[in-house]
Amino acid sequence: MSETILLGAVAYDPKVVTIWEGFRAWFAEHELDFDFVLYSNYERQVEAHFGGHFHVAWNSPLAWLQAERIAARTGSKARAIAMRDTDMDLRSVIVVREDSPVHGLEDLRGRRVAVGAHDSPQATLIPLEHLAAAGLAPRDDFEVVPFDLLVGKHGDHIGGERDAAKALAAGEVDAACMIDGNHLAFIKEGTLRSQGTRVLAQTEPYDHCNFTILDNVPAGSVGRFRELLLSMSYDDPKVRPLLDLEGLKAWRPGRTEGYAQLARAIDRFGTIEPFVTRVAGQNT
Numbered sequence: 001m002s003e004t005i006l007l008g009a010v011a012y013d014p015k016v017v018t019i020w021e022g023f024r025a026w027f028a029e030h031e032l033d034f035d036f037v038l039y040s041n042y043e044r045q046v047e048a049h050f051g052g053h054f055h056v057a058w059n060s061p062l063a064w065l066q067a068e069r070i071a072a073r074t075g076s077k078a079r080a081i082a083m084r085d086t087d088m089d090l091r092s093v094i095v096v097r098e099d100s101p102v103h104g105l106e107d108l109r110g111r112r113v114a115v116g117a118h119d120s121p122q123a124t125l126i127p128l129e130h131l132a133a134a135g136l137a138p139r140d141d142f143e144v145v146p147f148d149l150l151v152g153k154h155g156d157h158i159g160g161e162r163d164a165a166k167a168l169a170a171g172e173v174d175a176a177c178m179i180d181g182n183h184l185a186f187i188k189e190g191t192l193r194s195q196g197t198r199v200l201a202q203t204e205p206y207d208h209c210n211f212t213i214l215d216n217v218p219a220g221s222v223g224r225f226r227e228l229l230l231s232m233s234y235d236d237p238k239v240r241p242l243l244d245l246e247g248l249k250a251w252r253p254g255r256t257e258g259y260a261q262l263a264r265a266i267d268r269f270g271t272i273e274p275f276v277t278r279v280a281g282q283n284t
Contacts, residue, residue, distance in 0.1 A: 003221045006054040007036040008045045012156040015245050022242040029238075030228050032221070041152025043275055046070070049214065050283050055222060056081075057212040060154035061121045061262050066272050066279075067212050068256075073280035080210040080254030081226045086247055087208035088258065091180045092127045094201045095168060095192075102174055105134050105201055111174035113138075114145045114164035119271070120155025121262050122208075123164065127177035129265035130203045145173050158182055165191050175200060207258025 005027075009016060020036040027034035037054055039045040042063040049057045050070060059067060064080060071078040094113070096102045102111065108131070116123030124146070128138045138144050147163040155161065161178040165186045168176040178186070180202065186192045211229070213222055229251040232239050243249065266272050 003218050004033040004035055005056060005218075005221050005225045007034070007056045007058060008049055008054040009036055009038055009058040010042055010045055010060075010153060010156065011038040011040060012150070012153045019242055019245050022245075026232075026238060026242070027225075027228060032224055032228055034225065042066070042154050043152060046275075047279050047282075049212070050074070050076075050279060052216070055213065055217045056225065059210055059212045060156060061206070061208055061210075061259055062119060062125070062154045062266070062272065064210055064212055064256075065259060065263060065266060066276060067214075069272070069276045070280045070283065071214060073276070074283045076283075077215045079213050079215075080256050081213055081222070082229050082251050082254050083207065083210040084246065084248035085250045085252050087210065088252065088255075089205040090122070090208055091205055092122050092130070092177060092203045093180045093183050093199045094127055094131070094175050094177055095165075095183055095197045096175045096200045097168060097171070098196050098198050100174065100198075102200060105131065105136060108136060108142045108175060108200075110142065112143045112145050112172075114147065114167045114173040114176040116146070116155050116158075116160030116164055116177070117148050117151050117153075118146055119151055120160060121206075121265075122179040122182075123155050123158075123161040123177050125265040125269065125271060126203050126206060126261055129261060129268060130201065132268055133264075134201075162186065162191055168197070169193065204261055205258065206261045207255065210254045210256075 024034050042060055046063050046066045067078045147160040149159040150157050161182050164176040167173045169192055187194055234240055234249045
C-alpha cells in the first residue's frame with residue numbers, strides 16, 4: 001500500500017463518522033491507505049492543516065478562503081483538488097412571506113432580516129453581501145437578526161437557517177436568508193407553509209465545499225486519492241449509500257472561481273482577517 005493519506009474533516013453531524021469510515025473501507029479495497037481526523041470546528045481544522053497534522057482537508061467555502069489566504073501569506077499554496085457535483089453553482093435566496101408588503105430590496109429599509117450563524121456563507125455572508133452591493137448596508141439600513149447556532153461549523157448543520165425560516169413563518173422578521181435548496185426543503189418538511197413565501201431576491205451562483213491540499217503533500221498518494229474519488233460511480237452499490245449520505249452523485253475536479261462572491265463578503269465585513277493574521281503569524 002502507498003503512504004497513508006490522512007484527511008481532516010469537521011464533525012458537523014454524527015453521520016460524518018459513518019461516511020468517512022465507509023470511504024476508508026472502500027479506499028482500502030482499492031489499495032489506498034486512508035484515515036481521517038475529526039475536528040469540532042473549521043478554525044481548529046485549518047490551523048491543524050498548517051501545522052502538518054493531516055494531508056487533505058474537507059473544507060467549507062469559508063475554510064477554503066482561510067486556507068488560501070494563510071498560504072499566500074506564508075509562502076505556501078493551497079489547491080482545491082475535488083468537490084461534489086452538488087457543490088457547484090448554488091444560490092442563496094432572500095425570502096419573504098407571500099402576504100408581505102416587501103416587493104423589492106429597497107422595501108427592506110428599516111425592517112428585520114433573519115440570517116443564520118454569523119460564519120455561514122450561504123445564510124449570512126453571501127446574502128448580506130448581495131444586499132450591501134445593492135446599496136443596503138447591514139445594521140445601518142436594516143436590522144440583522146442572527147441565529148448563531150454552532151458557530152465554527154460554518155453553517156453546515158443548517159440549524160441557523162431553519163430557525164431563521166421559523167422566525168419568518170412566525171412573523172417575527174420581515175425576511176429570511178437561506179440557500180435555495182433549503183428553502184425548498186423547509187417547505188417540504190413543513191417549516192414553511194407551501195405557497196406561504198416568495199423569493200424576493202437571489203444571489204449570483206457560487207460554489208461550496210472542496211478537498212484542499214497544501215504544497216507539501218505526498219504528490220503520488222494524494223494524486224491516487226483524487227483519482228479514486230473521481231472514479232467513484234453512483235451505480236456502485238458499495239459507494240451509493242456513502243454518496244447519498246454526503247449528498248452527491250459524483251465527485252468533480254476542484255475549481256475556485258465560485259468563491260469570488262464570498263471573498264467579496266469577507267473583505268467587506270472583515271470576517272476572517274483576525275484568524276488569518278494569527279495563523280499566518282504562527283507559520284512564518
